[in-house]
Amino acid sequence: MSAQPALIRETFPVGPLQCNCTIIGDPVTGKALVVDPGGDHELILARLDALGLKVVSIIHTHAHLDHFLASGQMKEKTGATLHLHQDDKFLWDNLEMQCRMFGVPYQPVPAPDQWLADDEALACGCGVAMHTPGHTPGSMSFWFPEAKLLIAGDTLFRRGIGRTDLWGGDFAQIERSIRLRLYSLDEDATVVTGHGPDTRLGDEMRENPFIRAGQ
Template sequence: MNQTPGMIRETFPVGPLQCNCTIIGDPVTGKGIVVDPGGDAELILERVRAHNLQIVALIHTHAHLDHFLASGELKEKTGAPIHLHKEDKFLWDNLETQCRMFGVPYRPVPGPDFWLHDDEELACCCGVAMHTPGHSPGSMSFWFADHKLLIAGDTLFRRAIGRTDLWGGDYPTIERSIRQRLYTLDEEAVVVAGHGPDTTIGEEIRENMVIRG
């Protein structure tokens, strides 16, 4: 389990494309959220039970197939609503097509219950949604200032950035999101990327050869 003082935070890869799923929980209230349930629903539920959390929201950084594959089953099992930025609705509406293109089995997923907005407060641990488009039009990052934690989805990786050659991607837009939004955060903040290992804001400002601070 990842150690983040004052909050429950566990990140682990799920699904056929090994998307990082993150469970965030408040140890006082017992409420939690799941970010990017990209597959392996039973594993996610097992970890939720281990932390004794009540999941109150399923939050998505964007609507590419590898970030949603367990969303329908988790909504069914937990009753938690699905959250997404509205500008990724066209991707969500084409989830079956995405799965077919990548040869991934598709399970029907209900539509989002709520649209995320920039600077919206999340349901747990004083998190805030940040609209960071570029990888997709509706890409979001989730900032937990009190805990110096950023969940960046596929916008920022360790020494890399998200692809912009997929549906709705745009390099100048992702560069602006990273420079103007993410690189202005606390340099000590841990960054949970959509795939691969954690990094920090400061490391990426200094060492990311794609977009330096």
């Protein structure tokens, strides 16, 4: 049997707060997921076009404004469905308030089409959603085992963790999510963070100054 072609993955910062938006594409079907379109919808659409991919699902690690500002425009342009964990609905519904607080122009976004569930298989059949609360109540991470790729949103950063002093944040929860869920994955995995550079899961397990494995 011939090996499966590698998953297409491209990550780039978007929007006023430079959230990392990630495109995950299936090279066989040409279908794609877009994770956290936090702005610059024309740039995201141009990258999809350059990669020859059609987005079918727009999935969100959480509902802070910088991770879904362009979601409505993406849905309007592509017809893709919007996905979020239900525990972050209160944040999604308060986008205008969030924008006002951070001085960011408000762009209305329609309600999510579907609620994400823990251990739910993602479109394209290549990944799974993991409920990893703490940064927000509905924070999700997305795990692609064949590619050894973890999209952690604002739960885990390179030598950092997500802040827990915003709406619904909980340090005890984020600690559990990282220790029990994320640190149980393949330590060779590449971690795509919500902001800033990628990291390696094993490096965070040993060197993250906030939460280390086994401590």
